[in-house]
Amino acid sequence: MRIEWDVPITMDDGAVLRADVFRPDADGHYPVIMSHGPYAKGLAFQEGFVFAWTNLESEHPDALAGSSNRYQNWETVDPEKWVPDGYVVVRVDCRGAGRSPGLLDIFSARETRDYYECIEWAGAQPWSNGKVGLLGISYYAVNQWQVAALRPPHLAAICPWEGATDYYREFTHHGGIPSDFLRQWYPPQVEAMQHGVGDRSPRSAVTGVPVAGPETLDEAELAKNRTDVVAEMLSRPTLDDHYRERTADLTKIEVPVLSATNWGHHLHTRGGFEGWRAAGSGQKWLEVHGQQHWVEFYTDYGVRLQKRFFGHFLKGEDTGWDEQPPVYLNVRRVDGTFEGRAEQEWPLARTTWTRWELGITAPARFEADGDGVTFWAEPYAEATELTGPASARLRVASSTADADLFLVLRVQDPAGRDVTFPGALDPHGAVAFGWLRASLRATDPALSEPYRPWYRFTEAEPLTPGEPVDVEVEIWPTSVLIPAGYRLGLTVLGRDFTFDGPGPWPHSYGVDMRGNGIFVHTDERARPRPLFGGTTTLYGGSVLLPVVSSGKPTSGRPNR
Numbered sequence: 001m002r003i004e005w006d007v008p009i010t011m012d013d014g015a016v017l018r019a020d021v022f023r024p025d026a027d028g029h030y031p032v033i034m035s036h037g038p039y040a041k042g043l044a045f046q047e048g049f050v051f052a053w054t055n056l057e058s059e060h061p062d063a064l065a066g067s068s069n070r071y072q073n074w075e076t077v078d079p080e081k082w083v084p085d086g087y088v089v090v091r092v093d094c095r096g097a098g099r100s101p102g103l104l105d106i107f108s109a110r111e112t113r114d115y116y117e118c119i120e121w122a123g124a125q126p127w128s129n130g131k132v133g134l135l136g137i138s139y140y141a142v143n144q145w146q147v148a149a150l151r152p153p154h155l156a157a158i159c160p161w162e163g164a165t166d167y168y169r170e171f172t173h174h175g176g177i178p179s180d181f182l183r184q185w186y187p188p189q190v191e192a193m194q195h196g197v198g199d200r201s202p203r204s205a206v207t208g209v210p211v212a213g214p215e216t217l218d219e220a221e222l223a224k225n226r227t228d229v230v231a232e233m234l235s236r237p238t239l240d241d242h243y244r245e246r247t248a249d250l251t252k253i254e255v256p257v258l259s260a261t262n263w264g265h266h267l268h269t270r271g272g273f274e275g276w277r278a279a280g281s282g283q284k285w286l287e288v289h290g291q292q293h294w295v296e297f298y299t300d301y302g303v304r305l306q307k308r309f310f311g312h313f314l315k316g317e318d319t320g321w322d323e324q325p326p327v328y329l330n331v332r333r334v335d336g337t338f339e340g341r342a343e344q345e346w347p348l349a350r351t352t353w354t355r356w357e358l359g360i361t362a363p364a365r366f367e368a369d370g371d372g373v374t375f376w377a378e379p380y381a382e383a384t385e386l387t388g389p390a391s392a393r394l395r396v397a398s399s400t401a402d403a404d405l406f407l408v409l410r411v412q413d414p415a416g417r418d419v420t421f422p423g424a425l426d427p428h429g430a431v432a433f434g435w436l437r438a439s440l441r442a443t444d445p446a447l448s449e450p451y452r453p454w455y456r457f458t459e460a461e462p463l464t465p466g467e468p469v470d471v472e473v474e475i476w477p478t479s480v481l482i483p484a485g486y487r488l489g490l491t492v493l494g495r496d497f498t499f500d501g502p503g504p505w506p507h508s509y510g511v512d513m514r515g516n517g518i519f520v521h522t523d524e525r526a527r528p529r530p531l532f533g534g535t536t537t538l539y540g541g542s543v544l545l546p547v548v549s550s551g552k553p554t555s556g557r558p559n560r
Helices: 050-059 079-085 109-123 139-148 167-172 181-193 219-224 229-235 241-245 269-278 300-315
Strands: 002-010 016-023 030-037 088-093 128-137 155-161 257-262 284-289 327-332 338-343 351-357 364-367 373-376 384-398 404-412 432-437 469-482 487-493 535-548
Touching: 002 109, 016 079, 016 109, 030 109, 030 139, 030 300, 079 088, 079 300, 088 109, 109 128, 109 139, 128 139, 128 300, 139 155, 139 269, 155 300, 167 181, 167 241, 167 269, 181 229, 257 269, 257 300, 269 284, 269 469, 284 300, 327 384, 327 469, 384 404, 384 432, 384 487, 404 469, 487 535
Parallel strands: 030 088, 030 128, 128 155, 155 257, 257 284, 284 327
Antiparallel strands: 002 016, 016 088, 327 338, 351 535, 364 535, 373 487, 384 469, 384 535, 404 432, 404 487, 432 469
């Protein structure tokens, strides 16, 4: 293939971004697969993300087979698997990151407009057939939702693979509780790749140039060239225009959408479902899988799915996509395997919404920094499937003017051992999670469903110490086939849930992963102990569960 490094793309304000372009040897007009983001297009996957690369090497060798892997880059496609099939792969360093100078301001309106300009540039190149598709994981998925809502004329289809859609509800907060994620992730993954780190940054394994250069700036200059995302979050506890600017208007998306999401990702799971539900496109598909965050994007399973989608919409090929069911689920079994199943809608129409009363007959009290309380149902007499979103109703009081509530759905085997599933990074995550800051409990009735309350998050309503209030808690979508003899549980805490045990626990981003992965909520600036360290009392409660009947699944083309 032909490779062009650091190709300049001029923005509407005169700024210049840099792109790497991988295209077929033969002259012609080809569709484009594009990504745009801050992780440095020149940083080798193998060097920057050793833990994930090692996982693919040892457990998913098909993900790396058939390629020299010389051009692999974190969360973007491998050109060696796409260019031979007649695609041009374009990777762009966003403004202020990698090889592109400017102010680094993640998910801002300016950054989204830059993406629009890049799409239009690619669509007009002499080697382009005028059709641009977007494909990538995480950051490279989140910004697909954003730019697609701007409707670039050359944009033909998007495949956001595990991408949040709501900067407040999913990326920075959980149920109004500020997440530690920004301060964990931003310094090593974004700030470290800021344009101007220069000679202090890694060098490209292919070209030898600094991946975050060429210029080298001092720390004071670098600080001036980026927004302080953590300070912005901490100064804005409720949903305002800062978050709205960084959240896509999904109803404006018109191009075909394949939303691929993961059952176990506390950043992206909800967004994959919400993006598919709310996208204005008349052609949209949902795929849901398990495993760690990066796995299925690179496996044969994921690449086949992606190529069938883009082959249909960018090349007009008969890939069988016209037979693809609207929804394809990899339903989780307790042994770690999956049942692949085609469906027609989400939530599933045959769901029997079942309310589990927790049986609270006397006030149940727990300290906010303690182990909370756990309620167990009787073991299931027959195999039961839970697949869908869930919600809880609680009557709760606090000894202070606020309380953070952390809810965890659990499943235990007959011996009392918790069933766990791989999460985004955590190899042993719990079944499902929900969160709510009690002072932000107000919902919007017009947007809420019984299984998915929609919070306003615009104004806090402090609690009166000792006085109970009724709250609804959203529990993010989940799926598990529960064998007979297993039992369902709900743990309610005032802090992040952790599984018991001596460890050692997997460690990432400075966090011991004990069921939550890296998505914890420990910053005392956001959760001051005098306000969130009190005693919480439960006076009543129930959980609405998505019990799926055992009716014959809808037929459809399998993906595995």
